[in-house]
Amino acid sequence: MNNYRQQEPQPNQPGPIGPGGPGVDESKRSAVVDSIQQLGQTNVPVNESNIFCMTIIGQVEGHMVLPPQNKTTKYEHLIPQLVAAEQNPKIEGVFIILNTVGGDVEAGLAIAEMIATLSKPTVTLVLGGGHSIGVPIAVSSDFSIIAETATMTIHPIRLNGLVIGVPQTFEYLDKMQERVLRFIMSHSRITEEKLKELMFKTGELTRDIGTTVIGVDAVKFGLIDAIGGVGEAIRELNRRMEERRNAAAGGFVQ
Template identity: 80%
Template structure:
């Protein structure tokens, strides 16, 4: 039989140094990679999604750019739609715009969610951020926030043939059709703002401040975070009542 005292005095192996992998915190990693935390411990029924910086599309932008990757947002929207505990989605925007097709894909995903959605524009909702801002059931903009409306532009190698300009024109019509279909702005007013000259340096278009965005019918109201959450909660309650009424019938 082995002496218990001898066991106690045996030297312990040295502790293994912590590696980078063992130091990783899932919450910190989620913030660094996706810009948002996990679902709060109080089981919130609202899913908050942030769209900040530049909307990154099919090309990877330089590492110093603050970007929102659409391949991160789309799975999150699918998960929010499938999660029965999530009853509403809040989208907060402070974006300079970015890839047109990626922005339209995000906007279409938000517009086709079956759950109540509210967008809140803080700082800026520029360029392709405009369709995302109007894609929800209800849109709110901060009083000091701005939205830049301008035509679609191409960068890089452009083939100077008529087909290129026809393609641009069709893509422009897709953006205009989406914005007018999900807001109260008329097509004539939107095109007037989009092709206005003399306001933007080295570009054509218009910068619309909060109150003007509401006046033109792009956004529903001026407000902040409390207004956005309050409106979303009201729409969640309306949805609960309508579902309960359908079950009774």
């Protein structure tokens, strides 16, 4: 009599190579290890969102390449992203997070103009700091929010390096300063008198010119729309996206 019985695979024993086999387990383990090494967490939440989130951190890098130890945001990287967000029908809103010390004036104004001319709802959130040329970027959106502990440094345009001391140079600098002032005033509720008072105030900075504005004061002066954080910014952006959808639906019905 044959007592042979086919041995059933034990639950803790590996099965054959293939779906569910050790090959898949190894790839999963490798993915988890890579995620821990790069992001410090075991899994990354995957969710296709209708909001495009763009960060502007460190120093805004423009026409000059900054040293490698500087944390920078390259404006030539942001411009194609904004164009892609404008063209993508799945993207309904743009969320910009700032923690920048400023940087290249023309590059910062280019980014600010790009954000201001998007047809989709935009919200900016200043975390940590939105200094110097970060101020025009912060006010360029449809609605701006600043964290209570965040600050914004408002100061005149400065040059470093070799400057040709001729009247034309100073005239150009003055015109560039006027461009920044006009942009800030046209995209916020701050008055020209208050903005120039903050910009040319002496005794507050080491260079003895300019003002550091804390979150609450930025709202009080009309520079930023509201105090808040990520939750408030997302809620405001969702509200504006819903209004845009309703307006589009109403126009389609007519």
